[in-house]
Amino acid sequence: MVKYKLITKIINEAYPMDLLLLADPSETLVKQYLKFGECYVAELNGETIGVYVLLPTRPDTVELVNIAVAEQYHGKGIGKKLVLDAVQKAKQQGYLIMEVGTGNSSIGQLALYQKCGFRITGVDKDFFTIHYEEEIIENGIACVDMIRLAQQL
Template identity: 70%
Template sequence: MFIRKLNIDEESPMDLLLLADPSKIIVEEYMQRGECFVAEINGQIIGVYVLLPTRPGTVELVNIAVIETQHGKGLGKQLVMNAIEVAKSKGYRTIEVGTGNSSIGQLALYQKCGFRITGVDIDFFIRHYPEEIFENGIQCRDMIRLSQNF
């Protein structure tokens, strides 16, 4: 797998980005302000993540996705670890990520990659998304905030 920054003249891999965030409006907004990185295998984009500067010294991993046919192969962990290395190389001191209370696999992944839970944004997904979201038979209501300091 080869990970690179998305070129300015390339179209965003919207299908992939929408796997991690169902709101096209929200995705388009942070794509304008963030840096998008794509993972390729044999020239095909199979994964994506977006880093968004939020305040001095801090960047947020706002989207990370892998195409469904590649799930379970450790590619998500490689993307998260790459995002951490990119953040460090750009001089950030903290990387943050937020995920839904129902995103059980993602919560485990982020903690395995060194993130620690720092807070909960109650009813985030109720306030910001017009449609109800369900994962793992659980309604996604709250955003679990995690971070890692370097």
């Protein structure tokens, strides 16, 4: 297991856009939700290796809108630790529900979220074809629909 520390990103500091774009290829959308969300990073020896963003959406509800781990650290349990840290931070901030959405083609992410206590709550049909100009292909599957998941905190 890789040892790293989680810190809250300082507002005036540059966000790790390279990592954020691994999870969401639209820089425009990423910049929009960064204006209203809180960005947290995982660091190892001064290098940012993971990131997530919590975005308040409705009273008592927060959404995990972006989570990414640097490719060389995949498969080391960092993604799961980031999700669990996000859940803990949301609880500490008084939220009652956490939501997350991922692509229908994001097989690994769907498994991860369910392992972390999320349950599928719905599907936003054609989300990625409506909101993204370029086609997204993951695991040989066209990313078309957003699978919505949530958990009570």
